[in-house]
Amino acid sequence: MTRCKNCMRTLALALTLVLSLSISVPARAAVDETNAHRLNALGLFLGTGSGYDLGGSATRLHGIIMLTRMLGEEDAALSFDGPCPFSDVAAGKSSAYTGYAFAQGYTTGVSATTFQPNGALSFKHYVTFLLRALGYDDGAGDFTFAASLDKAVEIGMMTRASADCILQKQYALYRGDLVDLSVSALTTSLADGSATLAESLAKKGVFTWEEGRAQGLIGGGQESYVHSSLRNTGAPKPEQSASSGAVSRVTKTYALPSGSVSADVITVDTSAPGVSVRAAMVNQKLGASAPFSSIVSASGADVIVNANFFAAYSGQDKFPVGHVMADGTFLYGVSGLTSFGFTGFGAVYVGRPAVFFYVRGGRNSWACYEMNSKTQGSDLSVVYTPAFGGSVPIKIDGTAATVAGGVITDVRAVAAGETVAIPANGYVMVFGSDFTSTAWYREPAVGTSVTLTPGLTDSDTSGFPMEEITAMVSGGPRLVENGAICTTLEPGFQEARFTSAVTSRTALGKLADGKLVIVSTGSASIQQLRELMLQLGCVEAVNLDGGGSTALAYQGKLIRSPGRELTTTLQIFAH
Secondary structure: OOOOHHHHOOOOOOOOEOOOOOOOOOOOOOOOOHHHHHHHHOOOOOOEOOEOOOOOOEOHHHHHHHHHHHOOOHHHHHOOOOOOOOOOOOOOHHHHHHHHHHHOOOOOOOOOOOOOOOOOOOHHHHHHHHHHHOOOOOOOOOOOOOOHHHHHHHOOOEOHHHHHHHHHHOOOOOHHHHHHHHHHHHOOEOOOOOOEHHHHHHHOOOOOHHHHHHOOOOOOOOOOEOOHHHOOOOOOOOOOOOOOOOEEEEEEEEOOOOOOEEEEEEEEOOOOOOEEEEEEEHHHOOOOOEOHHHHHHHHOOOEEEEOOOEOOOOOOOOOEOOOEEEOOEEEEEOOOOEEEEEEOOOOEEEEOOOEEEEEEEOOEEEEEOEEOOOOOOOOOEEEEOOOOOOEEEOOOOEEEEEEEOOEEEEEEEEOOOOEEEOOOOEEEEEEEHHHHOOOOOOOOOOOOEOEEEEEEOOOOOOOOOOOOEEEEEEEOOEEEEOOEEOOOOOOOOOOHHHOOOOEEEEEEEEEOOOOEEEEEEEEEOHHHHHHHHHHOOEEEEEEOOOHHHOOEEEOOEEEEOOOOOEOEEEEEEEO
């Protein structure tokens, strides 16, 4: 269908998204409106009633509107008559846009029923939208949300200096930035190399070839996005290193109400330039382990500490307990424990996120309760990725659906004792027979294009911004919650080693100013660890694996060496 120009020009596009965190940034200086004029001439950008407002910001809804336009699918979105699953989106055009985008798998909500249409978004969100418009599929592994700017650099849509500057200084995305990014995307080749995005839109009738040529978007060279802070400097600004105070270590004996404890305390300003936080598993595979000294030497991180509990004894599978996310991808997902989540721009979140793994295709979706868990039940659904291994043993009667390259390739009934292969470029969903017998279950259809996205349940109160989180580890019991000692013991953490035992321990904490605290003790009880984390000023804190797993390295030196090989670590880079 040829796009109606009147439809294109009826909705003003607010073309910038600000970072999800509230960040104090200077107002954008006067900017060149050339690119805004170019998009305006093509009907892709109208501005506001008082001008382009290139220093203003936009919302999640505006981002969805822009995505449908950059795909040449606005007519389809405006005529969409399917349901919109988000109760906080107004009926009418807003509902049509979001309902269409959801049905196409272009976006997910903040939860199953909320979208936050007026919420602010980040550079990564809009760059992800543009990469999808160019034909890159994050669901198929073409890129990740966490590394979306790196992908933009790889394909020439953004300069390396601009990406580094954005990541280091946490710049908000202004309307002017979004205009410039859009122009850059229009002059970038599609993933299949068949045309540029502008040429593709001309073929679809969004604008004519002559109009595209007149604006220099067809027939010209590629235009890479350059952040305003780097313009007119003569050369890209050098990469900033972490300030001397970004990471600090103190070793001392602390006097506590329940007795003195000697501890190493490392404080990290995760928001400082050059600082990044990474969770890692050995070989990014479940069940793999390695000596701590090998992990330290291979990593190059400034701080490395042991993380999740795991099945560590002889004959056990060495699988972790709780969530593990590395480089923006879940390797293991079983809810219930306190988790620390870290964003790519330095924010630290603490809570008990109830994570579901949503597989969406067309108007259907399937919620997998866990990822890579060996637990299977008749009323459960579990998704298995290559991190689990080459295949998954089936323990219950039910249905298995295989996804490869973002497409469902096989759906079949399975019985206990069978084995299903896990594709290297996909995953397998296993549904128990009681799960598939529910009224809301829809059997997956072979050939359906799907996306796999983690998300929170409606009842979750942790407030984790799942699209921003790039690293996550879990532990227990919780030591400090909302600035007060927490004595609640989660299920599975009621043994003597979590109550009365005195042993070496590891803990993570968050200070009131957002800094991260890493603590390793030589000998302490859980109560002493609670008191220590509170004394250090933590408003949130959790116990990690300890005893024979207690491990800490600082600036390449082993501070505490574990008595066993480890699987999961948390790593701090400050350079």
